[in-house]
Amino acid sequence: MKITLTVVGRTATGYLKQGIDEYVKRLSHYIGFDILCVGDAKNTKSLTEAQQKVAEGKSILATLDKSDYMVLLDEHGKEMRSMEFAAYIQKRMLGGTRRLVFVVGGPYGFSPDVYSRANDKISLSKMTLSHEMVRLVFTEQLYRAFTILNHEPYHHE
Template sequence: MTIKLIAIGKTDDKELVKLIENYQKRLSHYIQFEFEIIPDLKKAKNLSESQQKQKEGDLILGKLNPSDVLILLDENGKQFDSVAFSQYLQKHMNSGIKQLVFVIGGPYGFSEDVYSRANGKLSLSKMTFSHQMIRLFAIEQLYRAFTILRNEPYHHR
């Protein structure tokens, strides 16, 4: 199985980029992982909120294969602790799917088309985080989940 994380817009903070790359490298020891950035929309300031969500949604949907399981990182999604999240990943791995795709939307969230295509929604916290920070948190939690599944000490350091 491959796990893919898709996000809208590049990460501006160089320190965050280093941390994200660090956890990507760690995660690659456990599973095939891809992190794909969809560039920010050009002239987004000229678009309404709904137009921006629709255009970003079209770009997201264009990155998916029909067989992909799509999980949206969404404030109204299901919340897990780290152990339960590792079990959630294990269930997906056991199901025989080829690719599990997590998506971090743009500043206004997702279009209705993306919500319709989604197989689930996941929330990392009831708090609101920047779209830049969520990338790091999502990749770190994926890494943590695999260390839990392998019974490695990272989770309890």
Template sequence: MKITLIQIGKTEDKYLLEGIDKYEKRLKHYINFSTVTIPALKNTKNLNFEEQKKKEAELILKSINNTDYVILLDEKGKVFTSVQFADQLNKHMNRAVQNLVFIIGGPYGFDEKIYARANEKLSLSTMTFSHQMVRLFFIEQIYRANTILKGEPYHHE
């Protein structure tokens, strides 16, 4: 199974880039993981939030295939513990999902077209985080889930 993380706009804070790089390197030992960064929209002063989400949706939809299993990282999604999340990943692996695609939207969330395309929604917390920080938190959780599935000592419970 391949896991792809689609995100809007590049990460700019050095400390986040370092953390993301750390966990991406660690993930290479477990799974085929990649990120797709869709450039942030330019000249958005004259666009309202809904128009921005619609334009982002067009770009996101071009980045996914009809056969991809799509999970949105969304504040209204299902909340899991790390162990439950690892179990969910394992279920996708056992169902022979070819490409599991997680999507982090832009600062205003997702357009309805993206909600309609999604197979699931996942929330990392009932708190709200910046879409920049979510990238690091999520990649760490993918790494954590893989160590849980392998029975390695990274996760303590």
């Protein structure tokens, strides 16, 4: 299985990018993982929030194959403890998922088409996180999941 984190726009904040890069490097020991940046909507001043979500949604959907299992990182998704998230990843691996795609939307969330295509939704926190911070939290939690699955000491119960 391969895991992709699809994000709208680049990570601009240096310390967050540095942290994300560290966990991406650590993850390479366990699984094929990459971060795919899709461009954010252009000329947003002339677009409504709904139009911006539609434009970003088209960019997100264009990156997917029919067989991809897409999970939205969404405030209305299911919340999990780290052990549950590790089990979730393991279930997808054992279930024959070829590519597991997690998606972080733009500033206004996801378009209806993206919600329709999604196989699942996960929330990382009840608190609101910046979209750049979500990237760091997610990559750390994914790394933690693999250390849990491999019975390594990174995670303490």
